[in-house]
Amino acid sequence: MSFTKKIFSIALFCIFCTVLISCNGGKKKLPILGERDWTTKTIDGKEVTDTIYNVIPAYKFVNQNGDTITEKVTEGKIYVSDFFFTSCPTICPVMKKQMVKVYQEFKGNPEVMIVSHTIDPDHDTPKVLNQFAKDLGVSGNQWQFLTGPKEKIYEIGQKSYMSTAKQDSTAEGGYIHSGAFILVDKEKHVRGMYDGTTEEGTKNLVADMKLLLEEYKNGK
Amino acid sequence: MANNQLSVTGIISLFPELMHFRPVISKYIILLPMVLGAFSCTDAEELKKEQYFSEGYQLYTANCSNCHQPDGRGMANLYPPLVSSVALKNKGLLSCIIKYGMKDTILVAGKQFSRPMPANPKLTELEIAEIMTFVSVKWAKDSVYTRIGFVTGSLADCQKRQGSTNL
Numbered sequence: 001m002s003f004t005k006k007i008f009s010i011a012l013f014c015i016f017c018t019v020l021i022s023c024n025g026g027k028k029k030l031p032i033l034g035e036r037d038w039t040t041k042t043i044d045g046k047e048v049t050d051t052i053y054n055v056i057p058a059y060k061f062v063n064q065n066g067d068t069i070t071e072k073v074t075e076g077k078i079y080v081s082d083f084f085f086t087s088c089p090t091i092c093p094v095m096k097k098q099m100v101k102v103y104q105e106f107k108g109n110p111e112v113m114i115v116s117h118t119i120d121p122d123h124d125t126p127k128v129l130n131q132f133a134k135d136l137g138v139s140g141n142q143w144q145f146l147t148g149p150k151e152k153i154y155e156i157g158q159k160s161y162m163s164t165a166k167q168d169s170t171a172e173g174g175y176i177h178s179g180a181f182i183l184v185d186k187e188k189h190v191r192g193m194y195d196g197t198t199e200e201g202t203k204n205l206v207a208d209m210k211l212l213l214e215e216y217k218n219g220k
Numbered sequence: 221m222a223n224n225q226l227s228v229t230g231i232i233s234l235f236p237e238l239m240h241f242r243p244v245i246s247k248y249i250i251l252l253p254m255v256l257g258a259f260s261c262t263d264a265e266e267l268k269k270e271q272y273f274s275e276g277y278q279l280y281t282a283n284c285s286n287c288h289q290p291d292g293r294g295m296a297n298l299y300p301p302l303v304s305s306v307a308l309k310n311k312g313l314l315s316c317i318i319k320y321g322m323k324d325t326i327l328v329a330g331k332q333f334s335r336p337m338p339a340n341p342k343l344t345e346l347e348i349a350e351i352m353t354f355v356s357v358k359w360a361k362d363s364v365y366t367r368i369g370f371v372t373g374s375l376a377d378c379q380k381r382q383g384s385t386n387l
Contacts, residue, residue, distance in 0.1 A: 089338045093287045097295055135297035135335075173338075 029215065030183075030191040030208055034162060056160045056188040061117070061148035064129040069144060071188070078212050079113040079184050080205065082196055083157050083165040083177045085120035086132045090172055091179045095196040096136060099181070103143055105206050111213060114143040117157065119165045119175050121147045162190065181205050185212055269353065269365040276354025279347055283340060292359050298335060300328040308360035311352060315371045316378035318348050345371045 034054025041048050056071065063069045080102060084092040099114060106112040118124035124132075129145040147153075150167075157165035157177075165177040183192040183205060192208045195201030281290065287299040294301035305328050307314050321339035325332060343351070349366045356362035 087336070090286060093295060093299065096298075097289075100296075132298070137296045 028211060030185075030212055033190040033193065034160075053189050054160065054162075056184055056190070057156070059148075059152065059156055061146035061152070062126055063147075064126055064133045064145040065141075066126045069146060073144065074113050074115065074184070074188075076186060077111050077113045078186055078191075078209065078216075079115050080209070081115045081117065081161055081182045081184060082180065083117050083119050083153075083161075083163055085118050085173070085175055085177075086124050086128055087120065088173045088175070091197050095179055095181075098196050098199070098202040100136065100138075101202055102181070102206060102209075103138065106209065107142065109142075111216070112142070112209065116143070116145050117153055117165070118145065118147050119150075119153055119157070119167075119177050121150050121153065160190075162193065183208060183212065186216065265364070269357070272350045272353035272365040273357055275347075276350035276352070279343075279351045280354050283343065284351065287337075292355065294328075297331060297333065300326065300331070300333045302355055303359045304329045308356050311356065311366060311370065312374040312377075314352060314355075315348055315374040318351060319343065319375055320378060345375070348375075 032053045036054065037052040039050050039052060041050060058071050060068060060070050080099070082095060082099065084095060086092075099116070103114060118129065124147050126147060129147060133139075133143065133145055154165050157163045161180075161182045163178045163180050163182060165175075167174065168176045179195060179197040181194045181196040181201065182190055183194070185191050191212060192205065194205040194208075196205075288294055288302050289299075292302040302308060307317065307328075317337065318340055322337045325334040327333075345368050349368045349371045352366040352371070353362075356366065
């Protein structure tokens with residue numbers, strides 16, 4: 001094959017790919033993450049398999065104002081969740097700096113919330129969380145700082161948000177936890193995990209949040 | 221000179237395209253010892269300052285910048301800024317805070333901060349001197365590096381320095 005022919009066929013292939021991608025509805029849809037299960041039902045004599053996705057279960061925690069908060073607080077909203085503790089000397093300050101950017105970007109948007117869980121409830125009482133939120137420059141209810149029974153926090157972190165959160169006396173500050181920001185949709189499915197310690201991870205999160213909001217706007 | 225010629229030939233045999241630049245290259249190779257000589261004439265102190273500064277930058281990034289931020293401006297009302305902090309001028313106190321942490325409520329640039337700063341028992345005196353060199357050259361226009369001896373002396377009487385809360 002001559003050189004020009006080769007170039008020509010590569011170009012043709014590229015055009016073909018572009019057309020293929022643009023025919024695909026144009027919009028990227030976020031995946032549903034987490035463990036899956038299947039059930040098989042018989043409807044009208046036919047066997048139908050249904051996928052059961054990972055869903056954030058019901059919970060009950062207390063927020064920075066001392067109010068009891070359940071999963072209902074995010075009803076009809078998409079939200080970002082993370083795990084931290086106020087006296088953390090390592091990645092938390094970096095994560096909070098990034099989360100403030102998310103907060104600023106969606107401030108006042110009734111469809112968006114942020115839910116931060118402390119993993120050190122012994123120290124991080126509602127009062128401590130309240131001061132922390134104030135010092136961070138956060139007011140109102142759009143960003144919830146939650147505390148509660150330790151085992152419940154670790155359970156929801158590990159099982160539902162797929163995020164490491166536990167006590168470890170060998171770690172600096174006494175706890176280990178992932179630096180992930182977790183994006184949850186209105187159906188309480190996890191739709192994305194992002195590196196909350198980097199500028200890039202946060203940019204990706206903000207972009208995906210806009211995509212997700214767009215999904216709802218266009219009627220799912 | 222013979223040596224220079226030899227190495228030029230060596231380089232050119234490796235990269236024949238360089239043939240055109242032969243006279244230019246030999247000129248530079250002759251210049252090289254002169255340039256090196258000029259560098260060794262710069263103050264040994266200046267070189268040490270640069271060494272401390274760049275080591276200090278690495279250490280600052282690893283140990284301090286999570287809270288105080290890469291630009292030294294701190295974060296909201298959570299973590300105080302280093303830029304514009306009086307603490308940068310009080311180096312004795314600064315070394316104590318780096319090594320032993322701090323629990324007081326302090327006033328920095330008109331804002332109150334009350335979150336404790338953790339101690340850094342793992343940092344050696346050399347490392348503390350390097351961090352102090354970095355922060356004070358960068359943000360307090362210091363022109364000399366901080367010596368290890370100074371840190372050793374300061375750490376010996378940290379007890380006396382407690383109680384200063386206006387930083």
